[in-house]
Amino acid sequence: MSHIFPRHTKVKTPVAVSGEGCYLYDASGKRYLDASGGAAVSCLGHGDVEITEAIKAQLDKLAFAHTSFLTSEPAEQLADLLIEHAPEGLEKVYLVSGGSEATEAAIKLARQYFVEKGQDQRRHLIARKQSYHGNTIGALSAGGNIWRRQQFAPLLVDVKHISACFEYRFREESESAEAYGLRAAQELEDEILRLGPDTVMAFMAEPVVGATLGAVPAVEGYFKRIREICDKYGVLLILDEVMCGMGRTGHLYACEADGISPDILCIAKGLGGGYQPIGAMLCSGEIYRTIESGSGFFQHGHTYLGHPVAAAAGLAVVSAILDRGLIPRVREMGGKLEAALQAKFGQHPNVGDIRGRGLFRGIELVQNRETKEPFGSQRRLAGKIKAAAMENGLICYPMAGTIDGKLGDHILLAPPYILEQEHIEEMVTKLDMAISTALGS
Secondary structure (H helix, E strand, C coil): CCCCCCCCCCCCCCCEEEEEECEEEECCCCEEEECCHHHHCCCCCECCHHHHHHHHHHHHHCCCCCCCCCCCHHHHHHHHHHHHCCCCCEEEEEEECCHHHHHHHHHHHHHHHHHHCCCCCCCEEEEECCCCCCCCHHHHHHCCCHHHHHHHHHHCCCCEEECCCCHHHHCCCCCCHHHHHHHHHHHHHHHHHHHCHHHEEEEEECCEECCCCCCEECCCCHHHHHHHHHHHHCCEEEEECCCCCCCCCCCCCHHHHHCCCCCEEEECHHHCCCCCCCEEEEEEHHHHHHHHHCCCCCCCCCCCCCCHHHHHHHHHHHHHHHHCCHHHHHHHHHHHHHHHHHHHHCCCCCEEEEEEECCEEEEEECCECCCCECCCHHHCHHHHHHHHHHHCCEECEEEECCCCCCCCEEEEECCCCCCCHHHHHHHHHHHHHHHHHHHHC
């Protein structure tokens, strides 16, 4: 009997024993194609010798040094590399152990920034409905997914939420994509004005929404208008690229596709590729200098900030992404994956939308293609697809509650950047089998 407290006590989880390339193997010898990289984590696949050697080498030199006393060479080098390629204006890196820590740090930094500027009346954070920013109390408060929030609601801090930029569901037939994007962005200005412009500290959003919407990018022009609104009212723009960053969408930083720079940017998942737990918060020089010239102390921290071994892994992973030419490869293979998904599911009676960027793709399932009517939540379709896929040797990321946290089902795909055409064919074939099995049950 296992003493592990699992994510789901009613599901028996296989024991993973090894990984190679795009595949994971369990204790029975069964092979699984990792078509979602876990949760968009395993960008380089499994068993990358160059990464594991970098980790071993760092362990031989230094395993741990607490950042209240010392920094480390790999942490410094990783920060240099991230800033070298970062959007304009970002100058400093705060290394943490995962995505929730990164977004939590971003929220707290935004607040301290305004306190140190003498604007401590700025206390409101605005985020979006159907967003996901992590599972700590602050990050969960920022997230706009009802299912994740509901039982913890009495514990959450007050965060305001506007609509997601979700073209498939919310663009009107008579509306151009550009007009819809401007209408969606206008909700931010309206909310800032409602709260009082001098009381809002930040707006937080995912450039491509992952877990809760299924790889939904904003329409063209939306984020440029968001940036303008934030600048107009002195509101910080926080972008959460924990899932969609580090090459996943065909850009090292996902916001590059939208032509904007944030004031604070959060990354994780693909930053360590699963080889070590690591995340990071990047901030502008303006924010850093405000802290530096004020108290000089960011009132926040965790024991494993800037962990040398995690930083060495992150440095090796990001270097591999850049040096191996994997970002253009993500765009190339992402196009091939999109074509394969369209060929197999483009006319499927229960597939309403296929979307995404690069190797970050989503499929939304519907009961009726014409009306976009979702399946009832009692069908538990996402869970059935996940189970059927696992049975067929496929790991994908189905989720329920796509529309409003209660209704709607989608499947998220985020395979390793090293996948080949045969992996795409296997993925699509096995996914088709899993969908058919789930719909028939």
